[in-house]
Amino acid sequence: MNKPETRIQQRNRAAIMSAGLEVFSQYGLRGSTLDQIAEAAGLSKPNLLYYFRSKDAIYTALLEKLLETWLDPLLKLNPHGDPIQEILGYVHRKLTMSKDFPRESRLFANEILLGAPHIAEHLSKDLRTLVGEKAVVIKEWEAAGKIAPVDPYHLIFSIWSTTQHYADFDVQVRAVLGGIDPFGDAMNYLDTLFRRMLTPPKT
Amino acid sequence: MNKPETRIQQRNRAAIMSAGLEVFSQYGLRGSTLDQIAEAAGLSKPNLLYYFRSKDAIYTALLEKLLETWLDPLLKLNPHGDPIQEILGYVHRKLTMSKDFPRESRLFANEILLGAPHIAEHLSKDLRTLVGEKAVVIKEWEAAGKIAPVDPYHLIFSIWSTTQHYADFDVQVRAVLGGIDPFGDAMNYLDTLFRRMLTPPKT
DNA sequence: TCTTGATTTGACCAACTGGTCAAAGAGAGG
DNA sequence: CCTCTCTTTGACCAGTTGGTCAAATCAAGA
Structure with missing residues (x-):
């Protein structure tokens, strides 16, 4: 067929x-x-x-192909790796994606912003499942004392938001910074931010 | 006249x-x-x-009125207050705005996402100036040892992104969390995040 | 009540846009 | 060279949409 x-x-x-x-x-x-x-x-x-078939079909095809790419970095979060390195690595991958694929990021953001009518199902199925699984992993890391106490869901949200910000709000970032390329400093800043967040307090 | x-x-x-x-x-x-x-x-x-005059005129009027509201919380950052409390207070105000004015947040986000053609000037003038001023204040706090070393611009970006995420990506957040209202936990999480980021290390 | 300016609207239009279709063109195997 | 299928397109259409306009309606002061 x-x-x-x-x-x-x-x-x-x-x-x-x-x-x-x-x-x-x-x-x-x-x-x-x-x-x-x-x-x-x-x-x-x-x-x-x-x-x-239609304009919508192009758009939908684009979104679906995009979703795989988008979930991939989170999928690669390795439960058996070093917790802090794994999470910082995830931050790193996400920020790199914002730098290298800003159009994809903006397309996705636009869809979500307008209520995600084309991918609502994906979100409440695949994405929800995946995030749920990784949240468990993070909670285990916390229980083992490898990272400081943290809400895993909101941790993930904050990684998404901070990294994607540099793609989605690129115009604003550059307007504020002047001509400077944001990504170098952003990488340092986010590394520090999440390192301080996750490093367990000395007992 | x-x-x-x-x-x-x-x-x-x-x-x-x-x-x-x-x-x-x-x-x-x-x-x-x-x-x-x-x-x-x-x-x-x-x-x-x-x-x-036109559809665009409605949109532009809306954006301009919105901009004031949007800059206000940052404007209220008091150089003479307690540094960590001031910044956490700013985070608090921004998250509350995401909760109470999600439509405003989304309208703004959409405009930026599409290249901010209607407010490019505002961004590179008013916004840039305001952020520049506050960045100086934050750097002074850092120099005085009141907060841990931090890039003030990216600190502000991360506050914007994490708080606005709950308005702009509401559908996604709720899809991942199920029915739970995100804002309570978000407030706790963000408070912790920025507190850990900013608390100066014990000497 | 009358007058004047502000307000409201039905009817209309031109441009744009997603989508259709019949027919023409290209390519590969025989 | 022929044929069959895949590919391409010019011409066209109907629905939508931003915007206009002249005429009707309304409100408040004189």
């Missing part, structure tokens, strides 16, 4: 996804037009709709 | 601003229609445009 994709299909689908990311992340779903995406992809509008 | 506003003008302008906030914060600028706003305001579409 599943016919294999031809090379030309692969190329054009990829071009559309890429163009969609570029355009949607700049103008949002409603703010973007098929013409814009078509132009960015180097295709005609009807040609777009030959590969994707 | 400036004719005083009649009572009816005040009432209708206020109704439009309120309706605009409700609608824009839910659907974004491009995603909202004049008809939606008119309906929410209980006015006809041409009547809206009697009070505001």
Whole structure:
């Protein structure tokens, strides 16, 4: 049943996804037009709709592909590693993603901001499960005295928010800082922030 | 030149601003229609445009009014108060705003996310100046040994991001937590986070 | 009550936009 | 060279939407 994709299909689908990311992340779903995406992809509008059923289909495909990438860093949190190094490593990976994939971050943020109508299910299933599992791990680390007492859910929220801030609010950050690139200092700051938060007090 | 506003003008302008906030914060600028706003305001579409030149004018008016409210908590950071209490108080005020004014927070976030085309000037002027001043204050606190060493700019960014997260990413937070109201625990968590970050090490 | 200016609206319009479709073009295997 | 399938597109359409306008309505002072 599943016919294999031809090379030309692969190329054009990829071009559309890429163009969609570029355009949607700049103008949002409603703010973007098929013409814009078509132009960015180097295709005609009807040609777009030959590969994707609708504008919404492009957007949804983009979001779903994005979700995997987005959950991956948290998935890599290793229960058997050194607790503080693991969490700081997670912070590091997330901040690096904000630096390297700001469009993805903004697309995601926009979707959540507007009530996440396209991925509500994903959030309350996959994401919730994953975070729940990692919360248990963190609580175990705490019980073992490896990290200071902490609410694992809000710890994760604060990692998400602080790291994604540098992608999502990039304009504001740069307006405040002037021309300086924020990421170097941000990495140092966040490392310190979470290190101080998690280092267990000396008994 | 400036004719005083009649009572009816005040009432209708206020109704439009309120309706605009409700609608824009839910659907974004491009995603909202004049008809939606008119309906929410209980006015006809041409009547809206009697009070505001255009859809964009409503949006801009909303943003500008919002900016004051938004900067206010930071403005209240008192250089002569107790450093840690002042900063924790700021965190507290910001989180309370996320709880009480989530629509305002989301409207603002959406604008920044899409490149802040309407308020770029505000950001690089007023906001930049204000943050710059407060950064000096924080650095002085640090020099006086009242707080642990910290990059004041990124400290402020992290306060913004962690607190606003609970308004802007509300759907996600609630999806992860299930039904529980996040704000109580969030307050405790953030208080701990920034307290541990800022408490100077014992010499 | 009358007058004047403020307020309200039904009808309308032009631009935009998502999506359709029939027909033309390309490519690969025979 | 032919044919069959995949790919591409120009022309088109209907619904939506921001915005206009002339006419109607209302409110308050004289």
